[in-house]
Every structure is written in structure tokens, then in C-alpha cells.
Amino acid sequence: MAMNDEQLDAEIMKLDLGARARLAEKLILSLDVPSEEENLRLWVVEAERRLRIVREGHATEIPAEEIFRRARQAIS
Template sequence: MPLTVHQLENELFNLDLNTRAHLAEKLILSIDAPSDAENLKLWVTEAELRLADLRAGKAREYPASEVFQSLRAALA
């Protein structure tokens, strides 16, 4: 027979602090994390906005080599 919520809470409160913190983090992430389909939709929307900005002259393209060179310099 599965545990009731009350029984589960009692079991969890008996765990050590680090384990409870780890479980709390996992539970919060499971609530906040978008699904794969939602993630894809968000990225497609972002890509479309960035493309529109490029076409409107609001943003500029940078060669990958320039971006990576700048990152390496910043991390050095």
C-alpha cells in the first residue's frame, strides 16, 4: 500500500539535512522546469526574435572565431 502524504512527510523529515536539501532542490526543479516541448517553443521564439533583430539592424552578427577569441581572453 502506498504511503500517504503525511507518512511520506514524516519519513522525509527524519532524513539528514543534506539529503532533505537535495530532495527539496529536485522537487523545486521538477516544478519549475519546462517540458521538452515548452523548451523547444521558447528557443524557436527566441531564435525568431533574434533573426528579426538582425534583419532590422538592431543586432549584429559576429564570426564564431571572434566570439571564442573574446571568451578565451575573458577567461584567461
């Protein structure tokens, strides 16, 4: 007998935490992951978008040293 989504969800929620975690991992791994080339292409597109935003004056640049100083301050 086939289950509908609600029935499947209910059955999954009956599983113990470890079984649900393993199932979640399997489901995540089953998702389509972009190839290395596609991932690189997407990062280039994003880098170009960010550069355009800075050049158009919609964002301000913060030196890396300042970012690291703020990060160290936040965790200390």
C-alpha cells in the same frame, strides 16, 4: 498547527546548510518544467526574435571565431 510563511521561513533557516541545500533541490525539482516539445517551441520563438532584431539592424552580428577569440583572451 499550521505555520504561516514567516514561521516556515524561520524554521527552514534553522536547518543546517546540507538540509537547506537538499530542500532547495527538492523545491526546484518540484517546479513545473516545460516538456521537450514546449522547450523546443520556446527556443524557436527566441531564435526568430533574435533573427528579427539582427535583420532590423538593432544588433550586430559577431562571427563565432571572434567570440571564441574573446573568450580565450578573457580566461587567459
